[in-house]
Amino acid sequence: MATGELARGAVTTRDIVQKLWNLCHVLRDDGVSYSEYVVELTFLLFLKMMEETGNEQRLPQPYRWRELARREALDQLTFYKQLLHDLGNAGCTKNATVRTIFTDARTRLREPANLKALTRAIDRLDWFSAREEGLGNLYEGLLEKNASDKKSGAGQYFTPRPLIDCIVRVIKPQPGETIQDPAAGTGGFLVAADRYIKDATNDLAKLSAKAAIFQRRHAYKGLELVVDTHRLCLMNLMLHDIDASLEQGDTLSPDGQALGKADIILTNPPFGTKKGGGRPTRADFSVTADSSNKQLAFVEHLVRALKPGGRAAFVVPDNLLFEDNTGRRLRTWLMELCDLHTILRLPTGIFYAQGVKTNVLFLTRGRTDSGNTDQVWIYDLRADMPAFGKTRPLTLADFAGFEAAFGDDPNGKTPRTDEGETGRFRSFTRSLIEERNDNLDIAWLRDAEADAEEGLTEPEDIAAAIIGHLRAALAEIEALSQELEVPEPDIAGGTAAE
Structure with a gap:
């Protein structure tokens, strides 16, 4: 066309x-x-x-x-x-x-x-x-x-389509792979993965009859907790000719175990604590078994659900990168079992709850259970970025630099260049991360706005800057409060996006 x-x-x-x-x-x-x-x-x-x-x-x-x-x-x-x-x-x-x-x-x-x-x-x-x-x-x-x-009120659970498309393009799903979204929302990740495979196979015409049947009926699996969102997801998949095994259920319960193993997991799991402060009821959980923190528990699920050599990309808030206790144990465990090769620090304002800062983690499940992460590459797409919103929507072009730096290998093995302290893409060794107590919240670029504020001398200018920060802090508190109080809606992946 x-x-x-x-x-x-x-x-x-x-x-x-x-x-x-x-x-x-x-x-x-x-x-x-x-x-x-x-x-x-x-x-x-x-x-x-x-x-x-x-x-x-x-x-x-x-x-x-x-x-x-x-x-x-x-x-x-x-x-x-x-x-x-x-x-x-x-x-x-x-x-x-x-x-x-x-x-x-x-x-x-x-x-x-x-x-x-x-x-x-x-x-x-x-x-x-x-x-x-x-x-x-x-x-x-x-x-x-x-x-x-x-x-x-749906936007804070909705993964923007340009971000989904970027993730799918670097993960490169292939025909024959089982693709899972344990927090499916409206099915955006599954639809995008299916579109990527169909574009590469002339709408599955290049596949054998058996392979085409697998793609349409067995390639996609997922769970969605909220009944009405599950309805939207099923309709979205049906209209894209995807007959997925997508049930309504709770991934942090035995329902999640029943999903089985996957070659690829793509997801934007819900943030905040489990309703009522409840813990996961998964018999196979150990690291997060006593935590009510949903995003931590979802990360344990995806590590356990990946096949050896399987790859995953998932959205997490900043606090997962630095939270102590269970958070730290989870990160250490994850980097032992998986090659956490890339972190994408996302711009603020691309989700409805603008105070919540987010990242995408890209990893490959190791074929052994120890020593799989040698180095972590971090791409900072947050510092000195435009203020995204209705007047400046996020587009796929905004991820072009990241995609080029990531490279063609979906496991992050393309030779890469560390751009140094003035660049957006840098490498950090596992030993350096250990020295930081496995804190992965690493930033080195400064915003021009922050630098400009350092030079303020007039009282009224300083007061205006302080007021701006207070407003941003209040917005963040309100956003986090909403995450703790709302029921369980997980519209992700949205699109349908999810």
């Missing part, structure tokens, strides 16, 4: 996504919150997209889009409520994925006129252009829009 056609397709998708998002105003007066909106819309979009893709045979005969759309007033709302109930019922729906999507489904709609407005608006969308661009891309765009809207 030519560049101009790609651009036009992207514009068409954005236009349709914006029209879908504008429908939330219809729902607002019916008591539907922003956080509930995408789930509500998912049920309707699923029915319409089954019609558009010619897959209505997955649905019981009475419960098709056209039958719902033709009805009026209270008859339509009553039929819709019955439809949601029956599609989640094993006695009515034979397709397991459809049944899971609609299990315990409920509509928040109370006014028949609002349901009619939604079905009419969905029918009027440019579905021809949406099919040309890809219905999966349309749905991912809706999930991304949900994450970018602060009123929805």
